[in-house]
Amino acid sequence: MSVELRALQALTLWHDVSLELVRDEDIDLSLRQMAILLTIYLDTPPHTVRGLARKLGVTKPVITRALDSMGKLDLVSRRRDDQDRRNVIVQRTVKGALAVERLGDIVVAKALTLRP
Amino acid sequence: MSVELRALQALTLWHDVSLELVRDEDIDLSLRQMAILLTIYLDTPPHTVRGLARKLGVTKPVITRALDSMGKLDLVSRRRDDQDRRNVIVQRTVKGALAVERLGDIVVAKALTLRP
DNA sequence: CGATATGAATACGGGTCCGTAACGACTGCC
DNA sequence: GGCAGTCGTTACGGACCCGTATTCATATCG
Numbered sequence: 001m002s003v004e005l006r007a008l009q010a011l012t013l014w015h016d017v018s019l020e021l022v023r024d025e026d027i028d029l030s031l032r033q034m035a036i037l038l039t040i041y042l043d044t045p046p047h048t049v050r051g052l053a054r055k056l057g058v059t060k061p062v063i064t065r066a067l068d069s070m071g072k073l074d075l076v077s078r079r080r081d082d083q084d085r086r087n088v089i090v091q092r093t094v095k096g097a098l099a100v101e102r103l104g105d106i107v108v109a110k111a112l113t114l115r116p
Numbered sequence: 117m118s119v120e121l122r123a124l125q126a127l128t129l130w131h132d133v134s135l136e137l138v139r140d141e142d143i144d145l146s147l148r149q150m151a152i153l154l155t156i157y158l159d160t161p162p163h164t165v166r167g168l169a170r171k172l173g174v175t176k177p178v179i180t181r182a183l184d185s186m187g188k189l190d191l192v193s194r195r196r197d198d199q200d201r202r203n204v205i206v207q208r209t210v211k212g213a214l215a216v217e218r219l220g221d222i223v224v225a226k227a228l229t230l231r232p
Numbered sequence: 233c234g235a236t237a238t239g240a241a242t243a244c245g246g247g248t249c250c251g252t253a254a255c256g257a258c259t260g261c262c
Numbered sequence: 263g264g265c266a267g268t269c270g271t272t273a274c275g276g277a278c279c280c281g282t283a284t285t286c287a288t289a290t291c292g
Contacts, residue, residue, distance in 0.1 A: 006224050007217070007223075007224055008220070010220050010227060011157075011158060012158060013223070014154065014219065015154035015158050017130070018147055018151040019151050022147060022172055022174070023172065030146065030278090030279080031134055031137060031138060031146065031147055031150075032138050032279090034130075035135050038130065038135075039135070041127075042127060042131050049240055050238090050239060056138055057139040059281060060240065060241085061240090061241075061242080061279095061280080061282090062279080063240090064240065065241095065278090068241095069278085084238095084289070085239095085288055086240070086287070087238095088240060088241095100127065101123070103127065103130065104124070104127040105123065107126035108122050108126045111122075146248090148249090164269080164270090165270055166268090166269065166270080174250090174251090175252085176270065177270090177271075177272080178251085179270090180272085181248090181250090181271095184271095185249095200258080200259070202257070202258045202268060202269040203258095203269065203270085204269080204271095
């Protein structure tokens with residue numbers, strides 16, 4: 001019974017946040033882009049294209065393109081690794097940090113409405 | 117400080133579940149499709165195309181196409197409303213219920229790994 | 233040095249999704 | 263019965279994303 005409740009609450013939370021994100025004009029990222037963005041901001045650096053691809057279970061071009069589009073939005077930035085110039089280091093930005101923070105606020109806000 | 121922790125936990129949860137969904141072969145739904153699916157299975161029926169469009173803040177064709185693709189996967193089904201044959205009633209399916217249940221399991225499982 | 237390997241980016245063909253606009257089916261009111 | 267209004271679907275053009283294969287730059291090893 002308590003397990004049933006947990007599952008329903010978890011689903012409701014996921015639903016509420018998804019709905020909020022779909023409605024939101026500002027944040028329009030695909031699930032993959034969001035996973036990439038959060039990995040960059042939550043996991044310990046450094047992050048490379050190949051490393052992200054492995055972690056996400058997708059091909060490298062997917063990461064490259066996601067970084068392209070998120071880079072246009074100034075959510076992430078790229079820099080060559082000086083020690084091995086084949087590598088690209090993915091870096092955080094102020095705008096990206098704010099977006100992640102905002103996402104966290106949404107999740108927290110929706111989570112708080114669950115417990116009556 | 118406790119608020120910081122909550123936000124970080126919420127973000128980590130969202131990240132972990134997103135990552136799991138991206139990696140998962142079976143579930144490949146966009147955020148919008150997921151929001152539609154969960155609305156159908158969590159909110160009280162009946163659900164119409166127009167009603168879903170209003171709730172999601174998107175246009176009707178978005179709902180129609182999402183129902184098309186999710187219908188092909190047998191996650192939802194459609195039926196004409198006999199009382200007003202202009203309406204289409206969106207119905208749940210066994211496979212859809214299982215998919216939603218599975219998503220709930222994923223969220224719960226990831227949530228449980230947060231509390232040390 | 234040259235050969236090989238590695239990392240990222242790009243080219244390509246195909247698929248999906250979007251919003252606007254138009255369309256067909258249906259209802260209800262005059 | 264006809265006409266305006268509603269609901270869902272479809273047509274269209276554009277944007278985005280995918281995976282495979284290729285290319286370019288760099289590193290490493292013989």
